[in-house]
Amino acid sequence: MFKKILVANRGEIARRLFLACRELDIRSVAIYSEADAGAPWVRLADESYPLAGVTAVDSYLHQQKVLDIARLSGADAIHPGYGFLSENAAFARACAEQGIAFIGPTPEAMEMMGSKAAARILAQRASVPVVPGVDGAGKTDAELRTAATAIGYPVLIKASAGGGGKGMRVVWAEAEFADAVQAARREAQSAFGDDHVIIEKYFTEIHHVEIQILADAHSNVLHLFERECSIQRRHQKIIEESPAPVVRDNSLREAIATAAVSLAQSAHYINAGTVEFIVDGEGNFYFLEMNTRLQVEHPVTELVTGLDLATWQIRIAQGERLPFTQADMRQRGHAIECRVYAEDPAHNFLPSIGKITQYQRPSGPGVRVDDGIEAGSEVTPYYDPMLAKVITWGHDREEARRKMIRALHDTVVLGVTTNIPYLLAILEEEYFCNGRTSTNYLAEHMTTWQSHPDLSSEEWLALAALELLQGGGKQSRRTPLANGNAAAVGPWTAVSNFRNV
Numbered sequence: 001m002f003k004k005i006l007v008a009n010r011g012e013i014a015r016r017l018f019l020a021c022r023e024l025d026i027r028s029v030a031i032y033s034e035a036d037a038g039a040p041w042v043r044l045a046d047e048s049y050p051l052a053g054v055t056a057v058d059s060y061l062h063q064q065k066v067l068d069i070a071r072l073s074g075a076d077a078i079h080p081g082y083g084f085l086s087e088n089a090a091f092a093r094a095c096a097e098q099g100i101a102f103i104g105p106t107p108e109a110m111e112m113m114g115s116k117a118a119a120r121i122l123a124q125r126a127s128v129p130v131v132p133g134v135d136g137a138g139k140t141d142a143e144l145r146t147a148a149t150a151i152g153y154p155v156l157i158k159a160s161a162g163g164g165g166k167g168m169r170v171v172w173a174e175a176e177f178a179d180a181v182q183a184a185r186r187e188a189q190s191a192f193g194d195d196h197v198i199i200e201k202y203f204t205e206i207h208h209v210e211i212q213i214l215a216d217a218h219s220n221v222l223h224l225f226e227r228e229c230s231i232q233r234r235h236q237k238i239i240e241e242s243p244a245p246v247v248r249d250n251s252l253r254e255a256i257a258t259a260a261v262s263l264a265q266s267a268h269y270i271n272a273g274t275v276e277f278i279v280d281g282e283g284n285f286y287f288l289e290m291n292t293r294l295q296v297e298h299p300v301t302e303l304v305t306g307l308d309l310a311t312w313q314i315r316i317a318q319g320e321r322l323p324f325t326q327a328d329m330r331q332r333g334h335a336i337e338c339r340v341y342a343e344d345p346a347h348n349f350l351p352s353i354g355k356i357t358q359y360q361r362p363s364g365p366g367v368r369v370d371d372g373i374e375a376g377s378e379v380t381p382y383y384d385p386m387l388a389k390v391i392t393w394g395h396d397r398e399e400a401r402r403k404m405i406r407a408l409h410d411t412v413v414l415g416v417t418t419n420i421p422y423l424l425a426i427l428e429e430e431y432f433c434n435g436r437t438s439t440n441y442l443a444e445h446m447t448t449w450q451s452h453p454d455l456s457s458e459e460w461l462a463l464a465a466l467e468l469l470q471g472g473g474k475q476s477r478r479t480p481l482a483n484g485n486a487a488a489v490g491p492w493t494a495v496s497n498f499r500n501v
Contacts (some may be wrong), residue, residue, distance in 0.1 A: 009081030012371035033059035077101035133200030159188035165235025211260035245435030302370035303335035345422035357415035362407035408501035
């Protein structure tokens with residue numbers, strides 16, 4: 001049993017993991033960069049240690065620093081969260097060499113599934129449908145161009161290593177291919193140290209569906225149903241939900257889930273992971289990739305299944321056997337997650353840097369918030385600008401949608417620009433309401449969106465102060481006393497609650 005876990009991450013996922021450790025009565029260790037000194041999530045850990053440096057490379061990605069702190073603190077396990085070192089097989093192997101448990105899959109499984117090319121081969125062997133394409137290993141750009149012509153345009157060039165849209169290019173015609181493949185190789189080399197790319201058929205109308213996997217070290221592999229993550233900007237998700245609107249019958253759900261389990265079994269996979277697919281309008285599905293870690297969107301699965309994935313990651317790493325079977329798993333209701341970013345959707349999602357002067361998180365039945373910020377927190381250019389995740393649950397999709405609209409209206413972030421108005425516009429758009437959201441949804445339905453002129457932070461704070469003085473609420477209230485004489489003031493009515501949109 002683990003006595004102390006170091007969380008090699010920051011922000012909302014670090015906070016989430018500290019809470020999981022607390023529930024399991026395990027001490028937790030935080031590490032923080034110079035830019036994160038004083039961050040609220042650091043205070044949730046039992047111990048915290050500084051990392052010299054502000055950039056990710058100098059702090060959270062610096063393997064030796066992380067391992068040194070693990071030894072210094074006496075941690076017997078490291079949880080990498082997502083991003084940073086979470087899918088780094090070399091780091092997982094280094095942990096094992098120093099007698100520190102890595103909470104995640106084995107290095108071998110990580111290497112196998114972390115390479116899109118190797119995962120594609122494994123999927124084919126496991127009879128899992130794959131997108132028509134070709135592996136670019138050892139092939140010249142000219143050979144790849146010939147292969148792309150044979151596949152048929154448009155095609156997608158993507159880095160074999162990594163993710164997040166880096167090293168990815170859509171090519172619509174042969175004349176564009178040479179420049180695109182060189183650009184993809186350069187970006188892949190810069191981001192992942194590997195210019196290996198693969199070429200695949202690009203579908204213009206497709207849905208992104210992923211299956212959550214949970215597997216122990218005793219050969220038990222379960223799926224926890226699907227999530228749809230089709231609403232993406234720059235190949236990064238901003239809204240996720242479960243069940244997936246595109247999966248309209250149990251036969252398709254069972255086919256995709258069975259393929260995911262088969263792939264995980266073939267890789268001898270252990271711990272939490274996600275198998276990603278694309279689904280077309282006719283119900284055909286194709287394997288995309290596997291993420292060998294906890295996903296950002298794991299809360300939607302937690303809400304519809306009732307399982308705590310973070311604690312089960314830890315329990316599996318301790319050698320525990322899953323006490324439930326596939327037959328025990330059920331999807332209950334509907335969950336939606338919105339990622340709140342400090343960015344300006346009206347200006348090409350430009351990150352918004354600065355100090356958060358006021359922050360109010362939503363609450364109420366069916367509302368969950370995973371965050372790592374507070375008033376006074378700094379949004380810096382060094383890390384991803386995601387501030388929080390708002391997750392809602394309802395008995396059906398419409399109830400979850402309405403709860404999300406209310407929750408986002410109740411979310412206040414002042415000092416930086418956020419994507420909250422943009423998220424609200426999506427939630428109330430006709431195609432989203434009908435569940436018709438392919439991966440090009442934003443390009444088709446949100447290109448004309450413009451934010452309304454916003455008040456300055458000072459004006460919002462003045463309104464907030466007025467609201468507090470007047471007590472809030474729409475209904476008439478008792479007349480306040482002026483020197484004990486109500487008649488001197490006369491009747492009055494409180495203004496309605498202010499909101500950020």
